[in-house]
Amino acid sequence: MKNLILLITSVFVMGLMGSVYAQNVVFKRQDSDHIKDIFKAWNEKSGDYLYESMASLIMKKNQPERPEGVYKTPFELLQTMHLDRVKRLQRIAKVELEKEIAATNGKRATYYWQEWMNYLETTTCGVSEGSSTGEPHMLTFDGERYDFQNAGDYLLSASEDESFVIQTQLFRRNTSSSWSLNGGVVVNVNGDIVEFRGTEMPIDGEVYVNNKLITKRNFTINLPNGGTLRLNQPPKESKNRHLRGDRFVVNWPTGEKMRVAIIRNFSFGDNKDTERKNVLYQLYVAVPECRSDYYGLLGNNDGVKNDLVVDDSTVINNDRSAYSDEELFGSLRRSPEVTTRMENSCYYIAHPFGNTFQLNEETSLFPIQMTAISDSIRYPSGCTTLADASDEQIAEALRKSREAGVPDDELYSTVFDYTYANIDPADQVDNHKEDNPRKTQSNEPEINKEEDKNPPVIIKKPKVTPVLTPDTRRKPDTRNKPNTRTSPNTRTSPTGTSRETNPRGGR
Numbered sequence: 001m002k003n004l005i006l007l008i009t010s011v012f013v014m015g016l017m018g019s020v021y022a023q024n025v026v027f028k029r030q031d032s033d034h035i036k037d038i039f040k041a042w043n044e045k046s047g048d049y050l051y052e053s054m055a056s057l058i059m060k061k062n063q064p065e066r067p068e069g070v071y072k073t074p075f076e077l078l079q080t081m082h083l084d085r086v087k088r089l090q091r092i093a094k095v096e097l098e099k100e101i102a103a104t105n106g107k108r109a110t111y112y113w114q115e116w117m118n119y120l121e122t123t124t125c126g127v128s129e130g131s132s133t134g135e136p137h138m139l140t141f142d143g144e145r146y147d148f149q150n151a152g153d154y155l156l157s158a159s160e161d162e163s164f165v166i167q168t169q170l171f172r173r174n175t176s177s178s179w180s181l182n183g184g185v186v187v188n189v190n191g192d193i194v195e196f197r198g199t200e201m202p203i204d205g206e207v208y209v210n211n212k213l214i215t216k217r218n219f220t221i222n223l224p225n226g227g228t229l230r231l232n233q234p235p236k237e238s239k240n241r242h243l244r245g246d247r248f249v250v251n252w253p254t255g256e257k258m259r260v261a262i263i264r265n266f267s268f269g270d271n272k273d274t275e276r277k278n279v280l281y282q283l284y285v286a287v288p289e290c291r292s293d294y295y296g297l298l299g300n301n302d303g304v305k306n307d308l309v310v311d312d313s314t315v316i317n318n319d320r321s322a323y324s325d326e327e328l329f330g331s332l333r334r335s336p337e338v339t340t341r342m343e344n345s346c347y348y349i350a351h352p353f354g355n356t357f358q359l360n361e362e363t364s365l366f367p368i369q370m371t372a373i374s375d376s377i378r379y380p381s382g383c384t385t386l387a388d389a390s391d392e393q394i395a396e397a398l399r400k401s402r403e404a405g406v407p408d409d410e411l412y413s414t415v416f417d418y419t420y421a422n423i424d425p426a427d428q429v430d431n432h433k434e435d436n437p438r439k440t441q442s443n444e445p446e447i448n449k450e451e452d453k454n455p456p457v458i459i460k461k462p463k464v465t466p467v468l469t470p471d472t473r474r475k476p477d478t479r480n481k482p483n484t485r486t487s488p489n490t491r492t493s494p495t496g497t498s499r500e501t502n503p504r505g506g507r
Contacts, residue, residue, distance in 0.1 A: 029059050030112040032096050035089060042085060043077075046070055050077050053226060057253060058115045063190075063226040071220045073228055073253045078123040086124065093117045122255055125290035130298035132156060132168060132283045133428065135179040135421060137413035140299035140307040141287060145320040145409065147416075148297060149179045149380040150350050152370045153359040156185075157285060157296035163190045164256045166285065166296070167365055171278065178380040179420065182281040185260065186365045189227035190253050193365060196260060198278035204234050204247050204262055205279045211367070226253030246432065255291075259284040259432065263423060280423075284430060297357050310352045318345045318353075320412060328412050329394050333387045346383035386412070389419045401425040 039047035045067050052064040053074040070077075078086070097113035104111075128141040138146050148154075148170075156166040169184030185196040195208040207214045209221060209229065218233035230249040248260040261282035285298060292302035299307030308318040323342075326332045333339075361371045386394060397415040404426040406414045414425040 025059055026109055027100075027112045027115075029055055030096060030100055030116075031055075032092065034092050035096075038085070038089060038092070042081060046077055050074055053253070054116060054119060057119060057190075057226065058112060063224065063253070066222050071222060071228060073226055073251050075123055075253055075255045076251065078120065083124070086120065089120060090117060093120070119254075122288045122290060125255075125288045127257075127286040128289040128301050129284065129286045130157070131285065131430075132182055132297070134181075134280075134282075134413050134417040134423065136168075136170070136182050137416070138297055140297075141285075141294065141301035142299050142303060142305050142307055144299065144305050144307050145413075146308060146318055146349060147179075147320075147346075148349060148354065149346070149384065150354045150358075150378055151180045152373055152378050153364040153366055154354070155296045155357040155359060155363075156283065157287075157294055157298040158188075159254070159256075159291075160293040160295070162188065163254055164188070164252050164287075164294075165365070166258060166283070167359060168281075168283070168297075169366055169370055171370075172377060176381070178382045178384045180380075181421075182283060183278050184366060184368075185281050185283065187250055187258065188365065189223050189229075189250060190225040192223040192225045192227060194223075194229055194250060195365075195367070196248065196281060197368075198281070200278070202234075203264060204243060205281075207231060207248065208367075227251055255288045257286045259286075261430070263427060282428075282430075284432065295357075308349070308353060310356060316341075316345055316348055318349060321409075328386060329398065329415070333385065339385075339387055342385050342387075343383045346380065346385075350379050384420065386416060386419065393419050397425070404429050 036048075036051050039051045041047070043050075049064055049067050049070070055061075056063050057074065072080075093113050093116055097111060097117070100111050100113050129139075130141045131137075131139045132148075136148055138144075138148050151170045151172050153167060153169050156168045158165040165188035167186050168182050169186075170180040171183035172180050183198045187194050193208075193210055195206075197206040197208065199206050202215075204217075207229075209223070214221070214231065217231045219231060221229040221231070223229060228249075228251045230246075230251075232245065232247055232249075234243050234247065243262040243264065245261070246259040247262050250258045250260075261284070263280040263282065287294060287301055289301070292300055294301045305319060320328075323338070324332070327335075327338045359371060361369060364371050389397075394415060397418040398411065400418060401411050401414040404414075404424075406425050406429060410428075414423075414428045417423040417428065418425055
């Protein structure tokens with residue numbers, strides 16, 4: 001029976017791996033010898049690979065084999081180019097786009113070279129960062145903070161085309177706990193499935209790549225479909241607590257990044273009879289700031305604080321910024337008005353909002369699922385806030401948090417974690433800063449100014465719903481995706497044109 005389950009799981013995973021390429025595109029692949037020569041001149045070893053890799057990403061095809069010794073995604077390789085070389089590529093691609101439009105009489109909704117430029121120019125964007133830490137405290141890409149205390153399998157974040165997916169498995173320490181912890185994580189990296197499974201041993205949990213256990217550490221894996229996975233070696237002096245730094249780093253070929261830190265020595269499970277030693281995963285996620293095609297518990301990255309809205313009838317401000325310090329930490333935290341507001345907000349986050357991103361047995365990627373747990377375990381038994389803590393506990397937690405250098409907007413999270421889970425605030429400080437590898441000084445040759453004559457009109461990138469074949473990746477039911485916009489809004493696309501950010505779904 002066990003072998004049969006493993007076989008079924010393997011078939012499912014392999015089907016998922018290949019499905020990223022099953023999506024249809026509405027254009028044909030195009031080629032440019034000029035652009036190909038520029039890539040090769042940029043790097044003899046990586047140029048041809050990068051050219052073919054970009055084409056495969058645009059066409060949803062299998063990635064080419066990466067050259068030996070290259071441990072960067074195509075996105076990261078493009079970020080190492082001089083900016084003037086990127087601008088040169090943009091100019092040539094615009095000319096190629098003009099030819100492609102003319103050849104089809106402009107009748108297509110979108111074009112190969114348009115998508116190619118969108119990808120190229122996304123590599124020049126900054127990043128938006130979100131996170132899920134502690135019990136767990138969420139920070140959306142647009143800067144909203146809230147607590148999510150459900151248990152089970154949930155969608156943390158995904159792109160519309162699902163080349164980027166992060167799912168989290170939330171456990172309770174026991175049935176009486178009204179808060180939960182990230183005890184497992186699984187991601188889809190452009191078709192490759194990577195799972196982080198909390199276990200008693202090894203100390204940093206188990207890591208699976210496409211259903212294969214990876215025991216080696218201190219090396220980088222080139223994933224077949226263009227991503228990378230870095231596995232860092234746990235420090236020898238670490239025992240049962242926080243493993244500082246990024247234990248694991250996942251890079252997507254489309255520019256997303258997830259860093260995983262770990263806090264050890266947590267005993268939790270779905271009930272008291274199945275408690276087990278596990279790890280608490282601290283998840284830090286970065287996405288290109290110029291893209292707003294995301295959904296999940298970390299929001300849509302559209303630049304507007306609208307991530308906690310399920311539909312247009314939502315009137316409660318569930319962002320933690322709606323509360324003053326006195327209402328969070330002071331005497332007002334126990335006032336009937338504040339406790340009622342928080343209870344209403346907790347219910348809303350746990351039920352209407354949380355249900356939107358709850359996974360079922362078909363949409364969860366976890367081999368060991370928590371989709372069928374009872375509602376008594378799934379939903380918190382009550383709204384746990386700092387109103388339940390003493391003044392002395394809060395004062396001590398605030399002191400330790402400030403000594404550790406915790407920023408003001410993260411104080412509630414670290415005070416809560418220290419008070420209820422005994423997590424040292426010093427273990428919560430994330431000093432990581434995203435590097436900008438872009439080179440701006442150049443030794444590029446003179447650019448042929450003829451390339452700049454008569455630049456074509458760049459068409460606005462439309463919102464295209466891909467046609468999916470029967471074996472494409474499964475995803476959460478999107479019929480009730482939140483309508484997060486109460487008024488029309490626009491956001492700048494990578495090509496500099498303005499694109500509408502239409503409401504997604506809605507009840």
